[in-house]
Amino acid sequence: MNTAVPQTEDAGAAASAGPTDTLGTSAAQARSAVLEELIRKDPGRFRVLTGDRPTGRLHLGHFFGTLHNRVRLQELGVELFVVIADYQVLTDRDVADNLLQHVEELVLDYLAIGVDPARSTIFTHGAVPALNQLMLPFLSLVSVSELNRNPTVKDEISHSRQSAVSGLMFTYPVHQAADILFCKANLVPVGQDQLPHLELTRTVARRFNDRYGAGSAVFPQPDALLSSAPLLLGTDGTKMSKSRNNAITLAATADETARLVKGAKTDSERHISYDPATRPEVSSLLLLAALCQGRSPEQVAADIGSAGAAALKKVVTESVNEYLAPIRARRAEYGQDRAHLRAVLSEGNERARAVADATLAEVRAAMNTCY
Ligand code: TRP
Numbered sequence: 001m002n003t004a005v006p007q008t009e010d011a012g013a014a015a016s017a018g019p020t021d022t023l024g025t026s027a028a029q030a031r032s033a034v035l036e037e038l039i040r041k042d043p044g045r046f047r048v049l050t051g052d053r054p055t056g057r058l059h060l061g062h063f064f065g066t067l068h069n070r071v072r073l074q075e076l077g078v079e080l081f082v083v084i085a086d087y088q089v090l091t092d093r094d095v096a097d098n099l100l101q102h103v104e105e106l107v108l109d110y111l112a113i114g115v116d117p118a119r120s121t122i123f124t125h126g127a128v129p130a131l132n133q134l135m136l137p138f139l140s141l142v143s144v145s146e147l148n149r150n151p152t153v154k155d156e157i158s159h160s161r162q163s164a165v166s167g168l169m170f171t172y173p174v175h176q177a178a179d180i181l182f183c184k185a186n187l188v189p190v191g192q193d194q195l196p197h198l199e200l201t202r203t204v205a206r207r208f209n210d211r212y213g214a215g216s217a218v219f220p221q222p223d224a225l226l227s228s229a230p231l232l233l234g235t236d237g238t239k240m241s242k243s244r245n246n247a248i249t250l251a252a253t254a255d256e257t258a259r260l261v262k263g264a265k266t267d268s269e270r271h272i273s274y275d276p277a278t279r280p281e282v283s284s285l286l287l288l289a290a291l292c293q294g295r296s297p298e299q300v301a302a303d304i305g306s307a308g309a310a311a312l313k314k315v316v317t318e319s320v321n322e323y324l325a326p327i328r329a330r331r332a333e334y335g336q337d338r339a340h341l342r343a344v345l346s347e348g349n350e351r352a353r354a355v356a357d358a359t360l361a362e363v364r365a366a367m368n369t370c371y
Pocket of ligand 1: 049051052083085176180
């Protein structure tokens, strides 16, 4: 097998982590612990691909959920590819509004948090034709009923703003497999909702190799690296989301942050305690302050004691603003130089195109379609 994660020498550890061929979160968590160990030992054998849809600015949920993990991996010496998934915007809406602006904002966010374009590749999949061409053979490898079963797609359909479900909505997980496999990434840091897509990617890789590999593997079967960060709620107590106006963005000013936190939902109990099950809103605020302070939410709660929600919000605002200050300063600085942003993106696209062309050449050779 051509995966960079050895399947034999680490068989003991991998076996105790359980099979990775299930959607089980606990299996993915256990596997992730094994992977972390392998990354520490030899970061050079990992290539990460991850990405975001360009639909708006990134927020603290993204930051603590995945962004900060990307930079950590980059700093450990893992090679990083970040896709700005422009085609994926069209899954749940008819038109991708302000696409160029959203794409540039994402590049700004990435640079501000420390993604280094000298070591990492930032690209838009729309600018990489060979990546998109991989979708055709990949589609032939999955059945309609497999596509129908995808729980993340089902959930997105139920929240979609479209009256009819497009073909892209059903097939974008296959396109996502192309995002991952074009550069032969073997590691994909994900939240739980992306596990079905990663499982499909593994299936596509396996079936391609079986059908066309003639004994050798064209594609690795990438592993999910599950984020260990607990879920942050939005300021209204529901899922933090760009579209719900309940998210603190990386780009928000200190005043905007203060206003959002001030309006955050809490409860009527004066004594502040960390109890996500019974006090989800207060606990999420505590968690946010704790993540920014690098302490536990229980410690933050103990500091506040019976001082009430107003005191909690003051702590949260100060912690977030202090933590984000250097990121926001860098963001403002990079924002001054749009030409640099565009250069970062066009160099990233160029690099991604070279990688995708090479992979497509291999695929065409394997499929006997070189004319
Ligand atoms: N589906 C991801 C999201 O909605 C974005 C994405 C596109 C992605 N391609 C990817 C994530 C490949 C990981 C790997 O956030």
